[in-house]
Amino acid sequence: MSMVAVGPVAAAGADRVRALAPALLGWRAGRRVIDVGPLEELPLGQGRAFVFERRRIAIFRQRDGRLFATDDRCPHRGGPLSDGLLGEGRVLCPLHGFAFDLATGCGPAHRAVVHEVHVEAGRVVVLIAEPA
Numbered sequence: 001m002s003m004v005a006v007g008p009v010a011a012a013g014a015d016r017v018r019a020l021a022p023a024l025l026g027w028r029a030g031r032r033v034i035d036v037g038p039l040e041e042l043p044l045g046q047g048r049a050f051v052f053e054r055r056r057i058a059i060f061r062q063r064d065g066r067l068f069a070t071d072d073r074c075p076h077r078g079g080p081l082s083d084g085l086l087g088e089g090r091v092l093c094p095l096h097g098f099a100f101d102l103a104t105g106c107g108p109a110h111r112a113v114v115h116e117v118h119v120e121a122g123r124v125v126v127l128i129a130e131p132a
């Protein structure tokens, strides 16, 4: 999985920073609107992450084409959800294997923060929810 940074990023992800080019488009319904680049740069069946204002956001493109976005931080103990296994509208956290519904964020005992994501003119756009 790769990480894209608007702000500072760990050195390990620096070589992948250029994979997407997130840009703040403005505000919509009280949420920040982020353009994260062309849809074709998101591989099917994988997650990607970027940092916006020190907040890691994960984007998932399922093999059936559906897109999801969450905070890239598992609500259990902070695992990187973008590195988890993706399928059937869920992601399995790579640290302890808890499953989270990507539409609602619901997990076995915790809820991940989810964000609205869709495609506009071929580009992936995320509306970042405020922290719960």
Ligand code: FES
Binding pocket: 074, 075, 076, 077, 078, 079, 093, 094, 095, 096, 097, 098
């Ligand atoms: S940190 Fe994600 S399940 Fe524990």
